[in-house]
Amino acid sequence: MDKVLIVSGTSIISGAEIVLKDYLENTKNISSFDILCSDINEIKEFYNKVLKNRVISCKEITPTMAIKDRYSLSSKLKKILRFVNFFRVVKSVNLKHKYDIIWANNTGDIIYSIFFKKMYKRKFIINIHDIVKRNSLMGKVVRVFDRYVDKYIAVSNSVKEALVRLGISENKIYIVYNGMIIENTDNDFQFKKKETISKIGFVGSLIERKDPLTFVEFIRKTKLNGYMVYNHYDTSLYNKIKTVIEEERLNIDLIGKLDRGDIDKFMKEMDFLFIPSLQDPLPTVVLESFKNYTPCIGRNIDGIPEMITEDYNGYLFNNDDDLNLISLKIANISSEKYNQLRKNSHITVTNKFNIKVKVNKIDEILFVD
Known part of the structure; x- marks a missing residue:
């Protein structure tokens, strides 16, 4: 069974994180997953409830606005420095020998595909929970990094259609609706x-x-x-x-x-x-x-x-x-x-x-x- 490293660069618990947790709690392949997440206690504690002792956190993928430090650097410069430093993080998780697949949970995490795919030849799969507009900054980012993505998991047909409008190949996009645990009858x-x-x-x-x-x-x-x-x-x-x-x-x-x-x-x-x-x-x-x-x-x-x-x-x-x-x-x-x-x-x-x-x-x- 392939080993999977989930990447979740978020500063808040939103629907994307909740539905990921639901999946992990219900798959029989739970032992195949580790997660690399932002260095925020709320995020680490959230994922630790389902992936005990398999949560790797780092400041480099913590959203810039969520970071408080003593350096008066601009937001753009902080992002560039953290993006560069991420290379060190990738090496520290022993990617080359430990993980076969990288599974990113947030649209913005697509930028890390260049490390995982180009440098380490890992399969890169990403969840898209957003309607990505063609003329938006994120739309431009997705088009730039698309070459390093093997598969997109879209949460709805409307998300898929938005990706196709960006120029993403339909053959790379899989629609998977989110699901609820149905206990009542x-x-x-x-x-x-x-x-x-x-x-x-x-x-x-x-x-x-x-x-x-x-x-x-x-x-x-x-x-x-x-x-x-x-x-x-x-x-x-x-x-x-x-x-x-x-x-x-x-x-x-x-x-x-x-x-x-x-x-x-x-x-x-x-x-x-x-x-x-x-x-x-x-x-x-x-x-x-x-x-x-x-x-x-x-x-x-x-x-x-x-x-x-x-x-x-x-x-x-x-x-x-x-x-x-x-x-x-x-x-x-x-x-x-x-x-x-x-x-x-x-x-x-x-x-x-x-x-x-x-x-x-x-x-x-x-x-x-």
Whole structure:
């Protein structure tokens, strides 16, 4: 069995890290993996829970903005120096003799392919969790380093299409949807009466890309109860949201951070989850919602329509007119129709986004192809 070194150059725990951990906890090939991650305690502790004593950390792949030191170097210079120093790190992990495959977990980690592929002739595979725009800096980076990449694992068809627009060969791109661990069954399903529908949830960072203000506006229009869960936030956007809630006297509870173990409980309590993202390759929160029989309302962009099917497991919107129509649908929905949406949500995640399906596909890409 080939030995695999995972590279994860991130400073926060986001969906990309969570779904990687889910895979590692469910593959039978767990002993084949070590991980090289950034030198941040939260990151190291997160991966140590699943890869005990097989976590290698280094400052060189820690994102520049997360590093605090006494040197007043520019961000660009820091990046260049760390990129050069990474060569020393690669040598220190005894790559040439120990690892057969390098598996990068974040789009930005593609820059390390030049060390692993060109200098050490290792197979280089990378997860792409982002919609990479052609004219963006990351788009240019991906095109430059593409020659050193053997395979891309795209989390949705929309991600694949974005890579193809960059000029990446379709033959190198494999679509593997993220998957949930499905433990509950129809025996756990409890019928909800239409009269009880009042709770709309939002789960995600309070940043422009997630567009939380559209959620706030939806609650204002519908006069339903809103609940916002978030780990990270842009201070100015958070203050704006808080001001609108107070001035409009909206029924919105700013909950803040929840541990992952409490997310299931939160999803069960919500009647709909609202996903207003302006860009989102395949939001994990939709899968967590579906797993708990909660239908979703999502913007019709990127990977969201690959998850939400109109009038089957939720609703899709493009503009304010669509949101007005959705508001009317919710107001007039029957108990039978609503509970069918709930059942279909669970069917969707069970059949299409099951962790077992993902594990089999990843194992095949890494160890069979």
